[in-house]
Amino acid sequence: ETGVTQTPRHLVMGMTNKKSLKCEQHLGHNAMYWYKQSAKKPLELMFVYNFKEQTENNSVPSRFSPECPNSSHLFLHLHTLQPEDSALYLCASSRSTGGGTGELFFGEGSRLTVL
Amino acid sequence: GESVGLHLPTLSVQEGDNSIINCAYSNSASDYFIWYKQESGKGPQFIIDIRSNMDKRQGQRVTVLLNKTVKHLSLQIAATQPGDSAVYFCAENTGNQFYFGTGTSLTVIP
Numbered sequence: 266e267t268g269v270t271q272t273p274r275h276l277v278m279g280m281t282n283k284k285s286l287k288c289e290q291h292l293g294h295n296a297m298y299w300y301k302q303s304a305k306k307p308l309e310l311m312f313v314y315n316f317k318e319q320t321e322n323n324s325v326p327s328r329f330s331p332e333c334p335n336s337s338h339l340f341l342h343l344h345t346l347q348p349e350d351s352a353l354y355l356c357a358s359s360r361s362t363g364g365g366t367g368e369l370f371f372g373e374g375s376r377l378t379v380l
Numbered sequence: 381g382e383s384v385g386l387h388l389p390t391l392s393v394q395e396g397d398n399s400i401i402n403c404a405y406s407n408s409a410s411d412y413f414i415w416y417k418q419e420s421g422k423g424p425q426f427i428i429d430i431r432s433n434m435d436k437r438q439g440q441r442v443t444v445l446l447n448k449t450v451k452h453l454s455l456q457i458a459a460t461q462p463g464d465s466a467v468y469f470c471a472e473n474t475g476n477q478f479y480f481g482t483g484t485s486l487t488v489i490p
Contacts, residue, residue, distance in 0.1 A: 308480040371423035
């Protein structure tokens with residue numbers, strides 16, 4: 266059982282839909298991340314939360330809206346997405362965001378397809 | 381921005397042979413490096429890490445080598461097995477951020 270759980274694993278939505286991705290970590294970590302993984306591209310950092318506070322927004326369009334109610338849960342709210350937003354969205358956690366705090370633990374990802 | 385690249389996008393090896401996957405990084409201030417393995421349909425899994433005060437670190441069947449002079453990182457897998465078939469990518473940590481390479485797809489030929 267992974268320490269980072271993502272739901273749903275697969276999501277198909279139209280451009281006018283509103284949906285949410287959920288991430289939960291059971292590792293007692295304080296930092297959580299959203300990454301976008303597209304084919305043949307490096308992982309793209311989207312958002313970082315440390316102790317529930319957003320510390321990084323990597324110029325992500327406003328149609329992606331993160332929410333971090335506590336250190337164990339992270340959401341990504343999706344609204345009026347574009348087909349080019351189709352990708353694997355990975356959630357990760359780490360002990361903290363400070364340098365050298367150890368590796369990122371990833372969930373299995375949510376495969377998003379925007380029609 | 382950061383540039384973390386892999387020398388080869390694909391690598392095929394015979395089962396039982398050793399595999400070497402390479403990675404170049406650009407930021408000499410990076411102080412922590414990780415290799416991840418990603419199997420099809422799954423999230424990245426930690427394999428091994430190394431800090432910048434080390435040149436070599438060994439795990440079970442895997443060794444990571446760090447050459448800070450040329451900003452090069454490599455992952456060696458001994459006695460490669462079919463279960464090692466996956467995409468491998470490196471990550472470097474600078475400050476509060478991780479930067480990832482695009483990945484090398486390793487195929488193990490039985």
